[in-house]
């Protein structure tokens with residue numbers, strides 16, 4: 231019997247991260263998932279067999295602890311899902327340095343810091359590192375001008391990911407910048423196009439389809455390529 235596939239999912243207390251954990255577990259994966267606050271992780275704790283770790287991705291000290299706790303683990307998949315929508319006004323004119331720093335730290339810089347820490351724990355050649363991007367991070371995307379800062383933070387994530395990929399050595403994992411669709415979560419809102427299950431079912435299909443292919447791909451949950 232072949233060993234179970236292993237995944238590390240970052241930001242799994244709710245929404246898409248929680249959905250990914252449920253879907254991968256249903257498919258027989260062995261899943262480790264992180265939350266910021268273990269006291270508010272009941273939905274994740276209810277998933278059978280999941281291993282829960284604590285991480286605030288923005289905090290270097292928190293990342294140190296996670297790295298130490300997982301130092302002996304190897305993964306077929308690292309999915310950096312955590313992200314924020316930024317200040318409610320999303321107005322470049324009014325945004326404070328603190329709001330901008332928070333948005334770009336969480337959405338663009340912290341995911342790459344984390345991936346750099348874990349890249350050597352991802353199985354060479356067949357492993358996948360996925361970053362939760364958005365179609366709104368495509369610099370050709372004219373929609374949603376009212377989300378200018380959020381859009382820029384995901385474009386910055388794509389750019390940081392591109393640099394990360396160019397610095398990978400031999401036996402690179404496949405890297406995906408993933409658009410989950412517009413999904414009904416706390417962030418996506420009730421009026422979004424699709425539910426979490428539709429999105430995560432599609433994303434897990436793409437993770438399996440791209441494993442072993444190599445390279446860096448910007449795709450949505452249906453597997454359609456998105457222009458950078």
Ligand SMILES: NC(=O)c1ccc[n+]([C@@H]2O[C@H](COP(=O)([O-])OP(=O)(O)OC[C@H]3O[C@@H](n4cnc5c(N)ncnc54)[C@H](OP(=O)(O)O)[C@@H]3O)[C@@H](O)[C@H]2O)c1
Nearest residue numbers: 241243245246266286287312313364412413415416417418
């Ligand atoms: N929903 C959509 O339509 C949509 C579309 C495109 C892209 N996305 C992206 O998909 C990802 C997940 O979105 P979602 O809709 O599921 O949002 P969500 O329901 O707001 O969940 C966000 C998750 O990220 C975690 N998180 C936020 N900051 C973190 C940090 N510093 N360290 C660790 N975890 C952190 C949250 O943890 P807490 O519970 O502790 O806050 C939560 O688990 C995000 O990157 C988002 O930008 C979403």
